[in-house]
Amino acid sequence: MQAFKIIILLSSVFVFGSSQVYAAVAESDIQRLGNDLTPVGAEKLGNGEDIPAWRGGLKPDPLLQPGAFHPDPFKDDQPRFRITASNIDQHEKRLSEGQKQLLKTFPDLFFDVYPSRRSASYPDYVYDAVKANAASAELLKYGSGVTGATMSSPFPIPKNGLEVLWNHTLRFRGHSFSFVDYTTSVIKNGSRSDQLRDHQYFFAYSSPGISPETLDNKIFFLKRKTLAPANLSGRITLVHETLDQVRSPRKSWLYQPGERRLRRAPDLAYDSPDESTNSVRTIDQVDMFNGAPDFYNWQLIGKQELYIPYNAYKLHQGELTNDDILLEKHINSSLLRYEPHRVWVIEATLRLGFEHKYAKRRYYIDEDSWSIVLAEEYGENGELLQFTEAHTINFYDIQLVYPTLEVTYDLEDGGYFAEGLDNERGSTLNFSESYTKRDFSTSAVRREARR
Template sequence: MTSSTYRARRAHRAQRILTATVAAFAAAAALTFSIGARGAASADEAQQLKSTLTPLGAERAGSKDGVIPAWTGAEVKGGDLQGGRRSDPFASEKPLYTITAQNMAQYVDKLTDGQQALLKKYPDYRIDVYSTHRTGIGPQWVYDATFKNATNAKLEAGNLKVTGAYGGIPFPIPKSGDEAIWNHLLRWAPAGEVEDYNHYAITADGSRVLLASGKLYEQRPYYVKGGADKFDGYYWKGYQVNLAPALRAGEATVGWAAIDRADSVDPAWTYLPGQRRVRKLPVAAYDTPVPATSGFSTFDELNVFLGAPDRYEWKIIGKKELIVPYNVNRALQYKDDQVLGKHFINPDAVRWEVHRVWVVDAQLKPGKRHQIPHKRFYLDEDTWTAVLADGWDANGQLWKSYWQWLVTMSDAPGALATSFGSYDLTTGAYLAETLLGSSRAQYVIPAQGLSNDMFTAEAMAAAGQ
């Protein structure tokens, strides 16, 4: 081989390497761009929110068999406050049918893995299914904001940062599981609420443990009408004070949730009356135990899912018809001791209906850590609320089954998330959080909202003096 031929081959080889490298960088750049900024429906797609889709992104049409009615957007009637307690607009209705372990095979396609496991585990567990009412609505200004968000909102920094959204569902026509779970996090709810809560753990032997009882104040700056210019980047703020049991009386916690988790964190502070001081919690996210529940639940199990979504790969599996807890105003008519059974929630207290849900799967990312590496969420299409979920352990065994009740409220308006909890399918224990049956204040919506000043460590410290 001559030297000139050798040099020519080397040059040709170098050119091929350069071409391949440029192509690789171009592909990486394209991937980075696609991961770095997603969302924003086209103008034509957004028009569906005024035709075939509801203003929040659900299908307007009913189901083919007529079980799920068409969405009309009619004003919610009932579920109003009467002396601090909410009424049941469907109290006179009777179950259409009841699902038990004996007949569950007929309905298995409309049951989650967790509900099937409960039916198999407990012979006396049952699911009473009622007529479906699509009470998932919102005020017109939220509809208008959602329509605007549809073409403006984007998901950046992986799935950590929502931009271009305020006052409505950010991604009413979702293109990914990340967008769908952010819809749950930013679902419609009034800008402020107050409730008297009770958190319980039921042990494997059926013993009832009051974890905490007290007052909860919640603020949603993201849903302050006309407040976009003053929005500080935290879509949720909570302040709770424990009044019982005696050992925990006086403890308080303040926590915030950020819409931009790429550049911010979710801060949380707790007040310890014995020390008469406020302490900032080092990590108030993921599977870190929640102080208010004595560590029985974790931060990202609140409301089925709360906080940072970055430890999971989120995938939309599809949409399906499912039997879910919905319009569960009947539970608010029962005292807590009537709701809490030995191994499960009293079936008499829970109303189940057939609704369409988004099925969103969450798999732990490589290199990340979480005690529940696989979860599957079921998001109600009308409200985007995670009404049910299941969780599998590292061995692939079904471990937890989560639930969250939607309650009809005429003054909201809409069907809003209230009580939630989970069943531990391995030990037989379960949690029921924010029960309101024995409460004097069941999701009170202050007419003037709540002051931003009360959701601070300083205000909590001053109140504890």
């Protein structure tokens, strides 16, 4: 078994000082999609040992109601083995540096490794869009955005680290959805700070009938309202997420009930502290990474076989409480599921003359979904400061892969932040919403705030 495969490409290191724009993929490579490659560009075959071939992933369940928690399709699986601090050496080739550090930091933490289930699947029209993207998508100058693509990941056969990153940023996440969840900051002594928030998303980039010409440089629109605690209740954040954030930075507004005004929030980018996380995370750590990539040089390291969080249906159940999931120092290991999968590995190093809290960042991207599943953030002296895991599932009511829980561990100061705790709410992400751009205008938010 080849545990780590280095992909050697002339373009594997992309430096923003270059103005090169990469051409579309050759027709012969595009024809590989759906043949030896899956429709999104993953290797269809397994590794001959513990990673199986992809056979289409999970099929949709027409009986599942919108917003209902998804029954675990793999509930009868049993762990193959358990990784702990005491046996890291036996498994280190399939663990990231962040995973190793996490196990060493918390000796009571463990990873139960289950059979690999390549459950990722998407609707056929998404596969069609990915194939069309492969023929026309190009990075904009300096890699600041993408042109010639809609609906889903633009580069199913990537040639450099930036193309892999944009595959995550633009991956298919449905058309509209809403959900209410708790976010929790757990500080070193185990005390918690909770917020309850209502989210509404409209993905302009994946709207049916959208074309690259009519996209208007928008990825999505977000409205987020804080419901609790009482001192923050009524606070509304509005975001218009742009595709090329160097040329046209994201637009964001904040409504504070005490001020009764909707104000522009100009610093909602890069390493500005994310106040909703008790400043554990920076703004560009939301969704593992978001926003403009121009502060960093991006390198494609290659592909690696890792044990990653996957098919996290045990975490995704309505009978669980926050107390079941959140322990004093980390989330509950007994609710976690890890599987062997292939991931793309990319690394970002801070460009000369730019300042950011993190000097180096490494991301591990699931080949079957283009979702970042592990993220490592390093300081200027090479020390690992933070480690984030995205515990994903296939929301197979409509077929897409998305985290049911994200957890960021602060390895420097202790404590952690968890996002996506909807278990106590009685419902999860509801993809049956039919929002439009008008629902995310400043006037719409002002009207809602007055009610």
